Amino acid sequence: MKYTYTEKKDTRSGFGAGLAELADKNPNVVALCADLIGSLKMEKFIEKAPERFFQIGIAEANMMGIAAGLSITGKIPFTGTFANFSTSRVYDQIRQSIAYSNKNVKICASHAGLTLGEDGATHQVLEDIGMMKMLPGMTVINTCDYNQTKAATLAIADFEGPVYLRFGRPVVPVFIPEDMPFEIGKGILLQEGTDVTIVATGHLVWESLVAADELEKEGISCEVINIHTIKPLDEEIILKSVEKTGKIVTAEEHNYLGGLGESVAGMLARKRPTRQEFVAVNDTFGESATPAELMKKYKIDSTAVKEAVKRILA
Numbered sequence: 001m002k003y004t005y006t007e008k009k010d011t012r013s014g015f016g017a018g019l020a021e022l023a024d025k026n027p028n029v030v031a032l033c034a035d036l037i038g039s040l041k042m043e044k045f046i047e048k049a050p051e052r053f054f055q056i057g058i059a060e061a062n063m064m065g066i067a068a069g070l071s072i073t074g075k076i077p078f079t080g081t082f083a084n085f086s087t088s089r090v091y092d093q094i095r096q097s098i099a100y101s102n103k104n105v106k107i108c109a110s111h112a113g114l115t116l117g118e119d120g121a122t123h124q125v126l127e128d129i130g131m132m133k134m135l136p137g138m139t140v141i142n143t144c145d146y147n148q149t150k151a152a153t154l155a156i157a158d159f160e161g162p163v164y165l166r167f168g169r170p171v172v173p174v175f176i177p178e179d180m181p182f183e184i185g186k187g188i189l190l191q192e193g194t195d196v197t198i199v200a201t202g203h204l205v206w207e208s209l210v211a212a213d214e215l216e217k218e219g220i221s222c223e224v225i226n227i228h229t230i231k232p233l234d235e236e237i238i239l240k241s242v243e244k245t246g247k248i249v250t251a252e253e254h255n256y257l258g259g260l261g262e263s264v265a266g267m268l269a270r271k272r273p274t275r276q277e278f279v280a281v282n283d284t285f286g287e288s289a290t291p292a293e294l295m296k297k298y299k300i301d302s303t304a305v306k307e308a309v310k311r312i313l314a
Contacts, residue, residue: 001213002191005173009146012110012167016041017146018153019078019108023048026076026157032067033080034060039169040080040110060085064093064105071103076157082116083109083166084125087132098162099135106156107132111169112142113253114281114298115203120288126281130258132164133231139184140231142166142252142260144205146174148228151182159184166202168253170291173206176226187234189241193223196309197241197248201227201260204251204279204300211305222309230260235267242274249277249308253300256280277308 022029023045030052031045037055046053056063060081067077079086086109087094098105109128116124133140139161143149149167156163180188190205191212200208205226212222223241227234242248248268250261261278268274281298295301 001209003175003209005175007174008171009174010169010171011143011146011149012039012169013041014143014146014149015108015110015153015165015167016044018150020044020048021154022157023052028074028076029078029157030054030070030075031078031080032056032063034058034063034085036081039082040108042080060090061093064090065097067105068097068103071105076104076106078106078108080108080110082123083112083128084123087128088125091131095135099138102137102161104160104162106163106165108165110167112166113168113203114286114294114300115168115170115253115291117169117291117294118288121285124286126255126286127258128166129230129254129260130262133263137161138231139163139229140166141184141229142202143228144202144226145172145176147176147178147180148182151180152228155182155184168203172203175206175209185229185232185234187237188226188228189223189237190226191222191224193221193245195221195245195247196312197223197225197238197245198251198305198309199225199227199238199248199260199264200251201230203253204305207302208251208305210302211309214302215306215309220309220313227260230263233263233267235271238264238267239272242268242272247275247312249279249305249312251279251300251305254280255283257283275312277312279304279308
C-alpha cells in the first residue's frame, strides 16, 4: 500500500492542534465552546490566548449568535461542540444569523457519525452534511485523519465565509503526510486505478485504501480519491477518473440521503451518467456500541467498500 501509518490519533486532536497554532498566528481568531472544552481539545488555545476564548455553556444557539456578532467586528470565530449540537440544535441560528448574511464563522463539529460510539443514536448525527450543504454559501469539509484536520483548521482561518468543519472522536490511522497542502474544494488522488473509482470522505478514506489494497491482490484495480471538501465539490477530479473507469463507489460515514454520494450522483447525472454504488448508512439511526462494531453492522467499513466494488463489477 502506498499510504501506511505508524500511529493512530483522533481527528478532533488535529483540530485542537490547529486551533492552538492559530492562537499564535492570527490575532483575529477567537474560540467559543458550549461546555465541551476537553472533548473539542481547546485547552491549548485557552492557555495561549485566554482573552480570546468564550465559554458559552450549554447554550449552543446563543453561541452561534455571539459568533455571528463577533464576526461583524472583524474577528474570526471558531465554534466548538458535538456535530449534532452544531447543526440540528442550532440550524435556525446558522441559517438566519450566519449563512443568510454570509458571516465569516467557522462551525467546528466533533463526534460526527456512528463512530461517536457508545453515546448512542441521540448523539450520532448522520444527516449533518446534508443539512449544511443545502445552506447557500456554506462550505462543507469532512477530514480523514489528524494531519488533514489540522491543515484544514489552519486553512479555513484564511478563507472568507461560513464553513462547516466535521471531524470525529475515535483514534484512526494518521496517513496523510504532514506537509501535504490542504486546498479547499480540491480532492486528492491517493491511488491510481483502472477498473473502478472509489470516492471517499472522512473516516471512510482509510477504509477505502484498505479495501483497494485487498482488491488489488484479487486483480481488481481501484482508483481512490479523497474528497475532503463536499461543498464545493471537486467535479473535475471525479469526472476525469470516471472517464477512465466508467464506474464509481462513494463511501462515507453519513446517511446515503444528503451526503457525499448524493452530491456525486447529482453531478454525474448532469454531466456524465455513471453507474454508482453507495457505501453509507441506509436511512436509519444508529445505536450504542463500539465504533468498529457499528461500522461493521451498518456496512461502512473496508469490507463494505470491497463488497460495493464487487457488486458494481459483477
